[in-house]
Amino acid sequence: MVPTPGPGAAGPPPYPVIRPMLAVLGPLPPGPEQAGWAFEGKWDGARCVVNAPGDGTLHLVTRAGNDATASYPELGPLGEQLRGRAAVLDGEVVVPDPTGRPDFGLLQRRMGVLNPRRTARLAMELPVQLVLFDVMYLDGPLTAAPYEERRAVLAGLGLAGPNWSVPGYVAGHGQRAWEAALHGGLEGVMAKRLSSPYLPGVRSTDWVKTKYQETLDVVIGGWTEGRGALGGLPGSVLAGVAEPGGLRFVGAVGSGLSDHERRDLAQYLSVIPLDRSPFVNPVDLAGVHWAEPRLVAEITVSGWTAAGRVRHPVWHRLRPDLTRLD
Template sequence: MVTLPRIAPMLATPGSLPPEAVEDRWAFEVKYDGQRAMVYLPGDGTVSLRARSGADITAAYPELTGLGSALDSPAILDGEIVALDSEGRSDFERLQSRMGLAGSPTKAARMAQVVPAHLILFDAVHLNHSLVRLPYTQRRALLEDLDLDGAHWSTPAAVVGHGAQALEMTRTAGLEGVLAKRLTSVYEPGVRSRAWIKIRHVRTADVIVGGWVPGRGRLAGLPGALLVGEWHEGALRYVGSVGTGWSDTERTTLAGLLQVAAIDECPFDEAPAVAGARWVLPRLVGEVRYVTRTRAGRLRHPSWHRLRPDLAPDGTT
């Protein structure tokens, strides 16, 4: 039996598109919103899936076990497990119902019928021997030569150059963004590298601050997170917790404003289940950046951008 080496996934750095003058030195792939997975194929018909943490998640995705018979020689591939919506877009909220089921094979098998998973393959890091020192172009060519396209796995195309067009295409299609990968880059296990750059479509929203949670340690007495909402049919609906994006000065300014606006009752139509929450009059308006929303309207990956004193709490200027 072949024992394959454990390889940690290479990670991308958030950033912007490479300059147009050098974009022909980069490949662009669609960025999918799912669960990263290193795929171990010993060549004996079996498959093992490891999460970014190294945890064995094979049992959570029984529909992917068929990939083990697709290759008869040892391989380690890098990919992303996604759940696709009716338009073929990765939907992280759908995938969440599949995650964490590695210890419940019966439930995982049942959920596989309801929310099937799909494995997006985008790199080959071992084929009989290590490929990590090979440039991206050679690894990518070797991956594509495997012709791994099935009902539950595929190898989507990568395009060299044309970064702005690729990014706009993903925006129009409602996808998360693109990954730019330097053509000459080697595979750096466990490293967050500038050779891979993730460019997300960032959305903004004007929100009403309805509460906050105090920080800890040096942030004691200052906001560790803001609880924000939006008006909907005359009621303030909670849309999420924002805990990043401030400078120390902005955090101190917000702390003063929150203290002045303190009230005893929750201003949201339904109180969020947030431990230690403190409530404020819903009169502070802020602008936040976020990646996407859940079907319930909650903001995913929100970060604070700025106060909007030019806007009234009801959204008027």
């Protein structure tokens, strides 16, 4: 929800409460249809609706409706660029790693922090970038206008600063956008129909997100117990990759496991218990059951964090053909 004006404020903000439009997950539109679509990079960050009443201030609202203004003080000067214009913008807050690529793990250190001293310190250590990609209100509603028109309005605002930007889009060339996104370390591509209106709070097929996925073979070195109906069964397995220095822990994988696969894993892991960690690096999880690193699994991931952990791991299958029996 839009924050309530503070003491002494003249009244409610001049713009309406606008919830973010949502996308469906799917492949890029077929080649013959791509002429009617725009393609943007998909940023791995936190969605934010930017509310600027035109008085030089700025209010940031998360997708869940929480006020995030105090968490990102370095974005405040954007309000001055919008002084005199009541505006509601859509964007993504990201934190780039040392190579300039968005790192959600770094962003998590900024999210939800409200203490002014701490936010000021973090703004120096881990400054955020606000990537703006839509405008829903500018001295009047724009949600009914087509995407192409809204993007032209957004570009016309000339918004540029040390902590915010308005990246362009590619019309009609999905593969070119896909290759550019992967080269830039982005999560994938957002395809948006050029003629589509902005539908607040709606998950629409006019917006399609296509994520990059990498297939990876990992060695299982332990497991943690599931909750509720999964009690006694693996809720997640601990994945590692073999390196010259030993088996390195890269994350826990629970998403994608079926009940049948959990039962099979429980049986397999019960005969190869271990009284110590098989990983050469620390595992920051509680209640771990260690296992001899013999079972190999195939998972999909969307990338790697700066700490060397897999991002968004999803179980695919056990690989008996690669099981380590040595």
